[in-house]
Amino acid sequence: MIPLYWFLVLSAILFCIGLYAVITRRNTIAILMGIELMLNAANINLIAFWRYLYAGSNLDGVIFALIVFAAAAAEVAVGLGLILSAYRSKETIVANDLDTLKG
Amino acid sequence: MTTMQLIFLITAAVTIFAGVMMVSVRKLLHAALWLILVFFGVAVIFGLLEASFLVIIQIVLYIGAIAILIVFAIMLTQNAIDDTYQTSRRWLVTAVVAVIALAGILLALFTWPQGQALTSTLAGGQQDIAAIGLALLDPEGYLIPFEIASILLLAALIGGIYVGIEHKGEEK
Structure with missing residues (x-):
């Protein structure tokens, strides 16, 4: 069988790739894609721990992952709406240029 | 090396490769397509964990809705940013930060006091x-x-x- 830590290592690598995308990319849509990658990595972790340690007794892991899915969907819908709205009024989606709130 | 382990290793390699391509390609639309491949890889991983419902949700929600929404947003804002400036100029520094974060997570993982759980096998009960x-x-x-x-x-x-x-x- 596959040991549990294989899944954990994979999700750690995916999480750090997402982290790199979030810090490095200048396009806000690409930053959102990095966040999606990190959420997916977290979901792998949740499901792996649940499957290996608690699958016989409860459904906590699956429900938690489903809530994460709902949060991700809500976040993408609002996030892309905000990006498109910013693009319409500012003509840019570069994270560095969207600095209206900067004092 | 069992068949399951082989499937896992192939899937993990494809997923990580697609993730690296996603953060490194210049064209954002190509990055979105690599992201879809990552989502597929994660769906296969869920399948290996026997979470059948989540496989379906992953494909329907992430690939069917979120990825398509991202592709639409990229197309609607196509002229907003020049392809050569997609990544920050200090990408090497952030790459080092990400690698240090990864090393930290792995260190924490392998020095975890409940380490014997890491090698435990699947608990019983097919998910319904x-x-x-x-x-x-x-x-x-x-x-x-x-x-x-x-x-x-x-x-x-x-x-x-x-x-x-x-x-x-x-x-x-």
Whole structure:
């Protein structure tokens, strides 16, 4: 069988790739894609721990992952709406240029 | 090396490669396509974990809805940013930060006091979709998180519409 830590290592690598995308990319849509990658990595972790340690007794892991899915969907819908709205009024989606709130 | 392990290793390699391509390609649309490959890889990983319901949700929600939404947004904002400036100039520094973070996580993982759990095998019990449905609507189970998630989605719907519509006659 596959040991549990294989899944954990994979999700750690995916999480750090997402982290790199979030810090490095200048396009806000690409930053959102990095966040999606990190959420997916977290979901792998949740499901792996649940499957290996608690699958016989409860459904906590699956429900938690489903809530994460709902949060991700809500976040993408609002996030892309905000990006498109910013693009319409500012003509840019570069994270560095969207600095209206900067004092 | 069992068949399952082989499938896992191939899937993991493809997923990580697609992730690296996603953060490194210049064209954003190509990055979105690599992201879809990552989502597929994660769906296969869920399959290996025998979470059949989540495989379906992963494909329908992430690939069918979120990835397509991202592709639409990229197409609508195509001229907003020059392809050569997609990544920050200090990408090497952030790559080092990401690698240090990875090393930290792995160190924490392998020095975890409950390390014997890491090599444990699967707990019994094939996951049942009907059980998930019943648990979600059971007041003793997960009814409250379910309702909160639906309120979150409603708020996102209203917020998305409000942000998305053009506000005519307001200051430009």
